Amino acid sequence: MKRLLTLFLLFLISAMVPFGCSSTGAKQQQVLSIYNYASYIAPDAIAQFEKENNVKIQYDTFENSDALYAKLKQGNPGYDLIFPADYMVKIMVKEDLIEPLNINNIPNHKNLDPKYINQAFDPGNKCSLPYQWGTMGIGYNLKVTKGEINSWASMFDSKYAGKIAWQDDARYTFAGVLIYLGFDPNTTNPEEINKARDLLIKNKNIIAAFVPDTGQTLLDQGEVNLTMEWSGDIFQVMKENPNLGYAIPKEGTIIFSDNMAIPKGAVHKELAEKFINFVLVPEVGAKISNFTHFGTPNKLAIETGLIDPQDLKNPQIYPADQAFAKMKFLQDVGNATALYDRAWTEVKASAGK
Secondary structure (H helix, E strand, O other), X not given: OOOOHHXXXXXXXXXXXXXXXXXXXXXXXXXXXXXXXXXXXXXXXXXXXXXXXXXXXXXXXXXXXXXXXXXXXXXXXXXXXXXXXXXXXXXXXXXXXXXXOOHHXXXXXXXXXXXXXXXXXXXXXXXXXXXXXXXXXXXXXXXXXXXXXXXXXXXXXXXXXXXXXXXXXXXXXXXXXXXXXXXXXXXXXXXXXXXXXXXXXXXXXXXXXXEOOOHHHHHHOOOOOEEEEEHHHHHHHHOOOOOEEEEOOOOOEEEEEEEEEEEOOOOOHHHHHHHHHHHOOHHHHHHHHHHHXXXXXEXXXXXXXOOOHHHHOOOOOOXXXXXXXXXXXXXXXXXXXXXXXXXXXXXXXXXXX
């Protein structure tokens, strides 16, 4: 639920037109302020929208949905469009941090696959629409593993000691460990959460680091040999490094849907809805997914053959139905969030690097 080359490219695009004014300086140019992950949109999609609508896009980035929430919780600093994860949408709607969408301004929502809409975190998609989806799995160095891996057990294998990275994210890291232990990744049972905590602490000496969504870079550079990461992030670096692989663990994993939403206080709400509608054009949605190597929720983009065939036939990017049966979305666990936070603090104090 995303990453340095793209940041550089987006910076160059942003630098082409002075912030907040037209290239001629004749009149004020509208600015759409976006808050999203890095490496999570095709740079030429940004340029296309700017050119077609004579606007400027200011593109800021965050590391995870918790960071997004923390910033918006203090009051919208000026963003018009945000990209929260599934479970975070529910939290932000509940806390009145997201505006309802005017679906009449987003006719291209009809292009979305029913599989990815009307989810429990936002019934009826009143406040969000899906952007990209994917899985959390294990990126690994084939030269070290000597072949494919297929289990969360590899993340606790001492032969990879000092070369294993987990996400610096309590809910996702605990989810992987809980699934490995046979528990629900959305459990609210303190004993189960503590068992996951204890397993991480027990294996603290083989953990190289908890990283903020940069595991793919460490893997690519040889700093780690296994990393818990998002599917598309690994496939982005695999394009240049054939020694890397990605596994959806046999025990199951987390499937995520990142979403487009408008935060409370957005100045350019209609322009944000125009951008959402633009993303849902099949050609644009395909352009984004072909760049990020995450799954598209745009059914028409798939049906019209716009998705990279190599991606489409890759079961690690577009898993078969039987694999989906072992995947779960993270959910808002309510008051149990404090249990995860407490357990995570103990993990980081003991094993964090």
